[in-house]
Amino acid sequence: MKPQEIETLSFKIIDNEAQGHGFGPAEWPVVRRLIHTSADFDYLNTIRFHKDAIAAGITAIRSGKPIITDTEMARSGIRKTALVPFGNRVICRISDSDVADAAKKNGTTRALEAVNRSVPEMEGGIYVVGNAPTALLRLIELIQAQKAFPALILGFPVGFVNAAESKALLLEHDIPYITNTGRKGGSNIAAGALNALIILSMDKQL
Amino acid sequence: MKPQEIETLSFKIIDNEAQGHGFGPAEWPVVRRLIHTSADFDYLNTIRFHKDAIAAGITAIRSGKPIITDTEMARSGIRKTALVPFGNRVICRISDSDVADAAKKNGTTRALEAVNRSVPEMEGGIYVVGNAPTALLRLIELIQAQKAFPALILGFPVGFVNAAESKALLLEHDIPYITNTGRKGGSNIAAGALNALIILSMDKQL
Numbered sequence: 001m002k003p004q005e006i007e008t009l010s011f012k013i014i015d016n017e018a019q020g021h022g023f024g025p026a027e028w029p030v031v032r033r034l035i036h037t038s039a040d041f042d043y044l045n046t047i048r049f050h051k052d053a054i055a056a057g058i059t060a061i062r063s064g065k066p067i068i069t070d071t072e073m074a075r076s077g078i079r080k081t082a083l084v085p086f087g088n089r090v091i092c093r094i095s096d097s098d099v100a101d102a103a104k105k106n107g108t109t110r111a112l113e114a115v116n117r118s119v120p121e122m123e124g125g126i127y128v129v130g131n132a133p134t135a136l137l138r139l140i141e142l143i144q145a146q147k148a149f150p151a152l153i154l155g156f157p158v159g160f161v162n163a164a165e166s167k168a169l170l171l172e173h174d175i176p177y178i179t180n181t182g183r184k185g186g187s188n189i190a191a192g193a194l195n196a197l198i199i200l201s202m203d204k205q206l
Numbered sequence: 207m208k209p210q211e212i213e214t215l216s217f218k219i220i221d222n223e224a225q226g227h228g229f230g231p232a233e234w235p236v237v238r239r240l241i242h243t244s245a246d247f248d249y250l251n252t253i254r255f256h257k258d259a260i261a262a263g264i265t266a267i268r269s270g271k272p273i274i275t276d277t278e279m280a281r282s283g284i285r286k287t288a289l290v291p292f293g294n295r296v297i298c299r300i301s302d303s304d305v306a307d308a309a310k311k312n313g314t315t316r317a318l319e320a321v322n323r324s325v326p327e328m329e330g331g332i333y334v335v336g337n338a339p340t341a342l343l344r345l346i347e348l349i350q351a352q353k354a355f356p357a358l359i360l361g362f363p364v365g366f367v368n369a370a371e372s373k374a375l376l377l378e379h380d381i382p383y384i385t386n387t388g389r390k391g392g393s394n395i396a397a398g399a400l401n402a403l404i405i406l407s408m409d410k411q412l
Contacts, residue, residue: 001367002313002315003315003316006365006367006368009366009367010365010366010367013366013367014366036365036366037364037392038364038390038392039364039365039366039369039388039389039390039391040246040390071282072282072283073279073282073283073393073394073397075282076277076278076279076281076282077278077279077393107208109208109209110209158243158244158245159212159216159242159245160215160216160219160220160242160245161207161212161215161216161219162212163245182245183245184244184245184246185245186243186244186392186394187279187283187394188279188392188393188394191279
C-alpha cells in the first residue's frame with residue numbers, strides 16, 4: 001500500500017470505531033488526526049475546542065502568520081512543505097543560547113523563557129505547546145495581561161507535574177485554544193493538531 | 207520547580223502508581239520513561255524486551271555506533287548532547303532525495319527505502335522505528351536474510367494499518383528488540399526508549 005492509501009484506510013478504521021462521536025465536520029478532522037497519531041481513543045473524550053479555535057487557526061495559517069513551538073520535536077512533526085504556499089515560518093526558540101542563559105539566570109525553564117522571547121512573533125500566530133506546562137502557564141499570563149496576542153493556542157503539555165493543571169487553567173479563559181483534559185498530550189499530538197489545521201486551511205470549501 | 211526537580215517528582219509519581227510492576231532494575235528505567243513521555247500506563251502491560259536488548263543497547267551507545275531513526279521527530283527527540291561523549295551519529299534518511307526517488311520508482315515507502323539506504327550504517331548500531339511499519343518489516347527481512355546487522359531495534363510503529371502486526375512479527379524473531387504490542391507507539395515513544403538507554407549507558411555502575 002502507498003502512504004496515502006494507508007492513511008485513508010486508517011481514517012476509515014477510526015471513523016468506524018468512533019461511530020457516534022458527535023464532533024462537527026470542522027472538529028472531527030482534528031480529533032481523528034490525534035487518534036491517528038497516537039492510536040489513543042481517549043482523545044475522543046478529552047479534547048476541548050474553544051468555539052473560535054478552528055476559524056482562528058485557519059485564518060492564522062492562511063495569513064502566513066508565524067507558528068511557534070515549545071519543542072524541536074513538535075517543529076519536526078509539522079508539515080512544513082504544506083505551509084510553503086501560505087508562507088508561515090515555523091519557529092522554536094528552546095535551543096537559543098539567550099533562552100538558556102535567561103532560564104539559568106532567572107531560575108525558570110527554557111520553555112518559559114522561549115515564550116518571553118517569542119512575544120513579538122506570536123502576534124496573530126499559533127503557539128503550539130507539546131511538552132511544557134511552564135510555557136502554557138506563561139502564555140496564559142501574558143495574554144491575560146494583554147502583553148501577548150497569539151490567535152490560537154494548541155495546548156498539549158504532557159506529564160505528571162502541572163500538565164493537567166495548566167490545561168485546566170487554559171479552559172477557564174476566553175482564549176482560542178485546542179487542548180485536552182488530563183495528563184496525556186505531547187509534541188506528536190500538538191504537531192498533529194497543527195497538521196490537521198493546515199489540511200483544513202488547504203480546503204477551498206472552508 | 208526546575209526541570210530536574212519536575213522529572214524527579216514525575217518519576218516518584220509513576221513509581222508510586224505502578225507499584226508491583228515486576229520489571230527489573232535495568233528495564234524499569236526504560237518503561238518508566240515511556241510512561242513519563244506519554245502519561246500512558248498501558249506501556250506497563252504492552253512493552254516487550256528481548257533478553258539481550260538492554261545490554262546490546264548500552265554496548266552500541268558506549269561503542270559510538272550510529273543511531274538511525276525512521277522519522278525526523280524521533281531524531282529531534284533524542285538527547286544528542288548526552289551522546290557527544292560517546293561519539294554516536296544520529297541519522298535519519300527519510301528526507302534524502304535519493305530515498306524519495308527510490309520510493310517513487312519502486313512504489314514503496316520512503317521509510318522502507320531509508321532502511322535500504324542505511325544498511326552499512328546500521329551495523330552494530332541501533333535502528334529506532336517510531337512510525338513506519340514498512341521500515342520495521344524491511345528491517346526484519348534484511349536481518350533474517352543476514353544482509354543487515356543492527357545490534358538493537360527499538361520498534362514502536364504506531365497506527366491502524368500493520369503497526370501491531372509488524373511488532374508481533376518482530377516478537378517472533380531472535381533479534382535484540384524493545385517493542386510493544388498493539389497499535390500504540392510513536393516517534394516520542396521510540397526516542398524516549400533510546401534516551402533511557404543513553405542514561406543507562408552513562409551509569410558507571412552498569
